[in-house]
Every structure is written in structure tokens, then in C-alpha cells.
Amino acid sequence: MPQSFWRRFVRNRPAVFGLAFLVFVVLLSLGAPLLFPGDPFSIVGKTFLPPFADYLFGTDSLGRDIAAGIAHGGRTSLMVGLVATFFAVSVGTLLGALAGFYRGWIDDALMRFTEFFQTIPTFLFAIVLVAIMTPSRGSIILAISVISWPPIARLVRGEFMAMREREFVQAAVCLGMTDLAIIFRQILPNVLSPIIVAGSLMVATAILIEAALAFLGLGDANAMSWGFMIGAGRSFLRDAWWLCAIPGIAILLTVLSINLLGEGINDALNPRLRTL
Amino acid sequence: MSEFALLALQGVSVALPAWADRERAVSDVSIELQRNEILCVVGESGSGKSVLARSIMGLLPAPHVRVTGGRVVFDGENLLEAAPERMRALRGARIAMIFQEPMTALNPLMTIGRQIDEMVEIHLALTRQQRHERIVALLEEVRLDDPQRIMRAYPHELSGGQRQRAMIAMALILEPAILIADEPTTALDVTTQAQILALIKELQRKHQTGVLFITHDFGVVAEIADRVAVMQHGVLVEHGAAAQVLNRPQHQYTRSLIGAVPALAPRQRRETGDSPVLLEARGVTKSFGSGASWFSRSDHRVHAVKAVDLAVRRGQTLGLVGESGSGKSTLARCIIRLIEPDAGSVRLGEVDLSLLSRRQLRPHRKHIQMVFQDPFGSLNPRLTVVQLIAQGPITHGVPRSEALAIARDLLQLVRLDPAAADRFPHEFSGGQRQRIGIARALALKPDVLVADEPVSALDVSVQAQVLQLLADIRDRLQLTMLFITHDLRVAAQVCDEIAVMRYGEIVEFGPTVDVFADPQHAYTRELLAAVPGRNWIPPQLQR
Numbered sequence: 001m002p003q004s005f006w007r008r009f010v011r012n013r014p015a016v017f018g019l020a021f022l023v024f025v026v027l028l029s030l031g032a033p034l035l036f037p038g039d040p041f042s043i044v045g046k047t048f049l050p051p052f053a054d055y056l057f058g059t060d061s062l063g064r065d066i067a068a069g070i071a072h073g074g075r076t077s078l079m080v081g082l083v084a085t086f087f088a089v090s091v092g093t094l095l096g097a098l099a100g101f102y103r104g105w106i107d108d109a110l111m112r113f114t115e116f117f118q119t120i121p122t123f124l125f126a127i128v129l130v131a132i133m134t135p136s137r138g139s140i141i142l143a144i145s146v147i148s149w150p151p152i153a154r155l156v157r158g159e160f161m162a163m164r165e166r167e168f169v170q171a172a173v174c175l176g177m178t179d180l181a182i183i184f185r186q187i188l189p190n191v192l193s194p195i196i197v198a199g200s201l202m203v204a205t206a207i208l209i210e211a212a213l214a215f216l217g218l219g220d221a222n223a224m225s226w227g228f229m230i231g232a233g234r235s236f237l238r239d240a241w242w243l244c245a246i247p248g249i250a251i252l253l254t255v256l257s258i259n260l261l262g263e264g265i266n267d268a269l270n271p272r273l274r275t276l
Numbered sequence: 277m278s279e280f281a282l283l284a285l286q287g288v289s290v291a292l293p294a295w296a297d298r299e300r301a302v303s304d305v306s307i308e309l310q311r312n313e314i315l316c317v318v319g320e321s322g323s324g325k326s327v328l329a330r331s332i333m334g335l336l337p338a339p340h341v342r343v344t345g346g347r348v349v350f351d352g353e354n355l356l357e358a359a360p361e362r363m364r365a366l367r368g369a370r371i372a373m374i375f376q377e378p379m380t381a382l383n384p385l386m387t388i389g390r391q392i393d394e395m396v397e398i399h400l401a402l403t404r405q406q407r408h409e410r411i412v413a414l415l416e417e418v419r420l421d422d423p424q425r426i427m428r429a430y431p432h433e434l435s436g437g438q439r440q441r442a443m444i445a446m447a448l449i450l451e452p453a454i455l456i457a458d459e460p461t462t463a464l465d466v467t468t469q470a471q472i473l474a475l476i477k478e479l480q481r482k483h484q485t486g487v488l489f490i491t492h493d494f495g496v497v498a499e500i501a502d503r504v505a506v507m508q509h510g511v512l513v514e515h516g517a518a519a520q521v522l523n524r525p526q527h528q529y530t531r532s533l534i535g536a537v538p539a540l541a542p543r544q545r546r547e548t549g550d551s552p553v554l555l556e557a558r559g560v561t562k563s564f565g566s567g568a569s570w571f572s573r574s575d576h577r578v579h580a581v582k583a584v585d586l587a588v589r590r591g592q593t594l595g596l597v598g599e600s601g602s603g604k605s606t607l608a609r610c611i612i613r614l615i616e617p618d619a620g621s622v623r624l625g626e627v628d629l630s631l632l633s634r635r636q637l638r639p640h641r642k643h644i645q646m647v648f649q650d651p652f653g654s655l656n657p658r659l660t661v662v663q664l665i666a667q668g669p670i671t672h673g674v675p676r677s678e679a680l681a682i683a684r685d686l687l688q689l690v691r692l693d694p695a696a697a698d699r700f701p702h703e704f705s706g707g708q709r710q711r712i713g714i715a716r717a718l719a720l721k722p723d724v725l726v727a728d729e730p731v732s733a734l735d736v737s738v739q740a741q742v743l744q745l746l747a748d749i750r751d752r753l754q755l756t757m758l759f760i761t762h763d764l765r766v767a768a769q770v771c772d773e774i775a776v777m778r779y780g781e782i783v784e785f786g787p788t789v790d791v792f793a794d795p796q797h798a799y800t801r802e803l804l805a806a807v808p809g810r811n812w813i814p815p816q817l818q819r
């Protein structure tokens with residue numbers, strides 16, 4: 001039913017806006033080396049130039065081009081968000097599927113393990129992990145993945161427990177299918193929609209966490225990022241507001257459009273949940 | 277139109293929303309309900325019979341479903357034009373309604389006594405003491421033992437039959453002129469159903485109520501109807517006196533419906549000689565729930581199946597008959613090892629399945645296949661029909677192209693259009709899906725077919741077709757069948773032998789003919805006596 005999915009999706013104006021803006025951000029990030037060649041850390045002109053003068057978004061306290069920072073920083077944000085979500089969703093889905101399908105002691109063991117991660121305040125946990133592993137793109141992605149997978153595991157477990165009782169799953173058991181075939185070919189396709197929705201919203205959260213880490217100085221020192229730009233500009237907030245405001249607005253709009261997109265996907269995948 | 281009709285429906289039409297599969301749920305229906313009679317409105321699912329009942333009560337899900345024309349005249353007043361306040365005064369007091377599922381119709385957070393009391397309090401000016409006496413008297417009248425206890429009970433503390441009795445008491449407390457009953461016995465077991473039907477009939481005679489009784493079951497109609505109205509696709513196709521419609525139906529649709537009702541005459545056991553026992557269960561036991569543990573001393577285990585022995589000869593069909601909770605489905609699932617029995621053994625031919633681990637069992641599974649009850653839940657919505665049928669053979673190592681060819685052949689065997697192959701399950705009706713489920717089970721060429729209530733979710737005409745198909749296939753492929761059903765009519769038609777289950781035990785076992793002719797156990801006799809319309813022999817009609 002992909003056609004009807006698409007038809008329901010485009011009827012949702014905010015979701016279409018989200019998708020359009022996201023495509024724009026992706027193109028900007030991918031095109032950053034062409035649009036703003038060279039190192040975004042390099043000094044291009046005088047300091048504190050206001051926006052829409054010599055440079056589109058002005059310059060910062062060291063005379064770096066903010067527009068170049070936004071474009072290159074978008075690469076970091078999107079990459080961290082997507083890769084961390086990919087790992088978190090993969091791990092969460094796998095553990096949740098096993099727990100929900102097998103129940104019993106496997107479920108108990110996996111859920112206690114999950115709860116261990118859920119009891120630690122997530123952002124503090126991320127800070128500790130990044131600090132221990134030394135800040136780098138890899139360690140940030142790992143930290144965000146580690147704190148993000150438990151809710152996915154819970155979600156998938158619940159869906160699997162419900163699906164497991166359905167007669168088509170029992171029929172598959174009667175046909176003599178292996179457990180792996182039942183988990184991945186029979187049940188998983190039927191629980192993909194909540195996973196996709198949760199995953200799309202998780203990208204937004206991951207971008208926010210990455211920005212927060214960079215703001216605290218725990219970002220990758222070699223990669224421009226929106227969070228780093230806000231952190232670097234915060235001392236000049238009253239004299240040069242655009243140093244913080246422009247990357248802040250970039251984060252706001254990106255996260256907003258991902259959320260709108262996620263909601264749009266949700267509504268389009270589960271039309272029955274909406275009131276007629 | 278007679279002037280003395282209690283309730284007169286004149287050309288009532290009800291519109292459905294634009295996205296529905298037809299324009300009107302009810303088209304131009306005119307019918308009258310007299311004082312002191314039971315009028316049964318019969319039809320298959322989607323015939324508009326429930327919508328008709330709700331339109332009288334003003335309970336349609338507005339604004340999507342709404343009355344577009346006609347009049348509903350009660351006491352000289354058109355109910356369709358009555359103000360909401362007026363309808364509220366009439367509902368309950370003059371026109372009462374009972375529903376299919378009393379559990380959802382009752383408020384789970386209020387005691388039965390309080391819920392009935394509320395009705396009386398709103399409509400009548402009586403003291404607390406008078407109300408109490410009146411409720412107790414009525415609870416006694418609907419044969420609820422210990423009315424004081426029932427009044428203090430919450431809905432979940434009562435059985436299904438008790439809840440429906442309480443609903444009836446609630447409906448009758450204000451002595452309404454009209455009682456509308458929407459499938460009030462469909463969710464009940466057959467013995468409870470018989471009691472409730474007798475109760476409704478008795479109270480109706482006593483209070484001279486006009487009862488509009490909605491049902492899909494011609495057995496129930498034969499049991500209680502004075503007059504019958506048959507609906508199809510929202511149109512009233514035939515109505516008349518019960519004996520007239522049941523024994524000499526005029527309209528083609530009525531004839532086909534009545535022709536599809538299985539006769540309560542048992543089939544002769546097919547002689548298969550002394551064929552060997554193919555499927556044998558010994559001492560199968562299963563209990564659910566938690567026993568005593570660290571945290572609770574008390575034992576809450578429910579013993580679903582208690583040391584059951586069972587044997588089916590090759591080529592025979594054994595019917596496992598019982599009411600809900602009798603353990604028949606659990607037993608079947610233990611045999612096919614969808615749930616692990618606590619004790620006992622299951623032999624299929626030479627192999628003792630119970631000695632095999634789940635992994636070792638896998639190659640043996642193709643010999644014993646299952647057809648499920650729910651035509652909507654038993655097919656994976658993400659697979660096409662041909663994939664659904666072919667997945668079994670593919671799992672057992674048949675090359676994909678060959679498996680798909682087998683699947684297409686099977687579509688013909690279960691009489692589905694070959695063009696159906698590449699469509700998804702949601703595009704099919706319940707009966708068609710059940711055919712797909714049967715084809716999926718047959719794709720592995722099983723020796724034994726376990727059918728768990730395969731037709732109980734289907735309309736009667738579709739039910740007859742699916743039963744016919746199962747019988748044909750069984751005879752053609754020499755299948756051995758374990759057929760689980762709560763419906764003795766269906767069992768009589770399909771099974772060579774019958775095992776009657778109650779409380780997890782088989783209380784009677786024997787050839788269907790013998791069990792029907794001379795039941796030995798008291799419970800079997802009770803079951804047979806409870807079959808609705810058992811004294812009505814459906815006329816032999818040319819369909």
C-alpha cells in the first residue's frame with residue numbers, strides 16, 4: 001500500500017514542510033565542501049561582522065564564517081544523529097524482539113539488563129561515557145547509542161509479545177519455521193511502523209544530545225558542530241547575538257522538521273489511530 | 277398499517293458515510309411490532325439489523341451514520357423527531373435494550389445493585405427501601421440466586437450468564453413496553469443461551485412486552501420467535517409468522533439461508549474398516565497460571581486439561597465438542613505442540629512427538645497441520661496469498677518456484693480465483709480467508725488436520741460452503757481430522773466420532789450417531805437439549 005501511504009502523508013502539511021526542510025539541510029550539509037570550500041575553522045575576515053553584510057550569517061569572535069560553520073556543522077549533527085539512531089534501533093530491536101518472543105528467563109535477563117541502563121540519568125551517562133573515551137565522533141555516537149536503545153527495546157518487546165499470540169504466528173510455528181524465520185520474516189515486518197516512527201523521533205533527540213555535548217566542550221575538537229558554535233558564542237550573547245542564535249535556530253528547525261516528519265509517518269502508517 | 281401496533285417503522289432509511297461499501301445501512305424498511313410478541317430480525321453480518329435497532333433507540337453513531345427518511349411511531353409519536361430530552365425519558369422507561377456483550381454494557385466500577393438502582397432513581401419517585409425491594413424481587417424473577425449478593429457484586433465477579441440476567445433485570449425494572457435485544461445470547465455458551473432464551477420468552481409472556489430480537493442464528497429464531505423479519509443488505513426481504521418463514525420460506529435469500537443451516541441429524545460413520553490409530557494422546561495434562569511461589573503461598577493454577585486420552589483412526593474425523601473453558605482448544609494446541617503439555621504423550625503414527633525437542637519436532641510438523649478460528653488474525657497481513665500458502669513447503673526445503681506452483685494449484689482446490697494469488701489477505705472476506713488458511717495447511721500434504729472452530733466466525737451461508745469444502749477435501753485426500761467446535765449442529769455434520777469435553781476432561785466418547793441417539797453422560801444430554809431450535813427440522817430446499 002505504498003501509494004496510499006504517500007497519499008496520506010502529503011495530505012499532512014506540517015509533515016511535508018518537515019520533509020522539505022530536512023531535504024534542504026541534507027543537501028546543504030552534503031554540499032558544504034562545494035559551497036564553503038576549505039576549513040570552516042579558518043579565519044576569513046574581521047571579527048563580529050553582523051549577518052547579511054559581507055558574509056551571509058556574519059563572523060564570530062575569531063572572524064570565522066558562521067554560514068560555513070552551519071553548513072559543515074550540519075554534517076556532524078546529521079551524521080551523529082543518523083548513525084547513533086541506527087545503532088540504537090538495531091540493538092534495541094534485536095534485544096526487544098528476543099525478549100518479547102521467548103519470554104521466560106531470556107525476557108527477565110534482557111529486561112533487567114535494559115533497566116540497568118534506564119535507571120542512570122541519560123545525559124549524565126552520556127557525559128561520563130564521552131569523558132572516559134575522550135571526545136571524538138566515534139565516542140559521541142557510541143555514547144548516544146548506549147543511552148538511546150532501552151526505550152526501543154521496551155517498545156519492540158511489547159509489540160512482539162502482542163504479535164506472538166496472533167494466530168498467524170502460531171500458524172508459522174505449525175508450518176515448522178525456525179524461530180529466527182518467525183522473528184524476522186513473520187513478526188518484524190508487522191511491527192516495523194512503530195519502530196520507524198520511534199527511530200525518526202530518536203534522530204531529533206540524538207541531534208540535541210550531540211549539540212548539548214558539544215556545547216559543554218565534549219564535542220569532537222576537529223569537527224565543526226552547531227553545539228560547539230553555540231558554546232563558543234555564549235560569552236558574547238549580549239554583544240553579538242547571532243553567534244548563538246543562528247546555530248540555535250538551525251538546531252530548532254532541524255529537530256522540529258524531524259519531529260513533524262516522524263509524526264507524519266506515524267499518522268500515515270497508522271491511519272486508524274486518527275479520528276475520522 | 278394497523279392502528280394497534282406497539283411500534284411501527286415506516287420506510288426507515290439510514291445513510292452510511294461516504295467511505296462505506298454501500299450507500300445505506302437500512303433502506304426503506306417498514307415493519308410493525310405488536311404488543312406481546314417476539315419479532316426476530318434475522319440477517320447475516322452487515323445486513324443492517326443492528327443499525328435498525330439502534331435507529332429506534334436514537335443510538336446511531338452520528339454524524340456519520342444517520343437516519344435519512346421514514347418514521348418510527350411509538351404511542352403516536354415519531355421517535356425520529358423526538359427531542360433528546362424526550363428520548364432520554366423514553367429510553368429505559370418505555371423502550372429498553374440489552375446487548376450482545378454484557379461485560380462491556382455494564383459499568384465495571386459500579387455494583388450491579390447500584391447500576392439498576394440508578395435507573396429506578398432517575399425515572400421513578402420511590403424511597404430507597406421501595407427501590408431495594410423492587411430490585412430484589414426482579415433479580416429473583418430473572419432467577420439469580422442470592423439477589424443480595426448479586427446486588428453487591430461487580431460485573432467481573434459474575435459469570436457471563438449471570439451478567440446477561442442482570443442486564444435483563446436492568447432492562448425490565450421499569451416495565452418497558454418494548455425490549456430490544458441485540459444478539460443477547462451470541463457471546464454465551466449453548467447451555468446458558470438456552471436458559472436465557474427461555475427466560476426472555478417467559479418474562480415477555482408475563483409482562484406482555486413487545487420484544488424486537490436481533491439475531492443471526494435460525495436456531496434461536498425457531499426457539500423463540502412469533503414473527504420473523506429477514507434482512508439482506510439493509511433491505512427487508514421477507515417477513516411473516518415464524519412457522520411460515522421457517523418452514524415455507526418464499527424469498528430466494530431466506531431459502532438459501534435456511535438451506536445453509538446444518539441439520540441436527542448426525543452423519544453416518546464412514547466405514548474405513550479397521551484402519552490403524554494414527555493420532556493418539558495419552559494422559560495429556562496442562563495447567564495455567566502461577567502456582568505457589570516466593571511471593572504467594574496460594575495456588576492459583578487452572579487445570580485446563582486433565583490427563584486426557586484420545587485416539588483417532590486414519591481417515592476418521594473426531595469432533596472435540598465442549599463449551600468455552602472446557603479445555604478443547606488447549607488440548608488441540610497441546611497435541612500440535614503450540615503449547616507444551618505438563619505431562620502425557622502424543623503419538624503420530626510411529627513417532628512419539630512428546631519425546632522430541634522443539635528443534636527435533638520441526639521436520640515432523642508437516643504431518644500435522646492446523647486451521648485456525650480467526651479468519652482475520654490467522655493470515656500474515658504483509659504476505660500475498662500465494663506467499664502465505666507457499667511458505668510451508670519452502671520452509672521444508674521445496675524449491676521456491678515449485679512451492680509457488682503448488683500454492684497456485686491449491687487455490688483451485690479450495691475454489692478461489694487464481695487471480696487471487698497476488699493479492700493481500702485484507703482484500704478478502706472472512707470465508708475466503710478461511711479458504712486461504714485451509715490451503716496453507718494443505719500445502720504440506722499433512723496426514724492430520726486439526727481444525728479449531730474453523731467456521732464459528734463465519735456467517736451461516738459461508739459456514740456451509742467452508743464445511744462442504746472441508747468435507748470434500750477430507751474425502752479426496754484421505755485426511756484424518758480433529759475438529760474442534762462448540763456447535764453440535766456443525767459437529768453432527770462433519771464428525772464420525774465425538775468426544776464431549778467439560779472442565780478439562782472427556783466425559784463422553786463414541787460414534788456421532790450413538791452419542792446423538794443415546795447420550796450416556798448427563799452433560800451430553802444437557803448439551804443436546806440446549807441446541808437452539810432442536811425441534812425444528814430445516815426444510816429440504818432446492819438452493
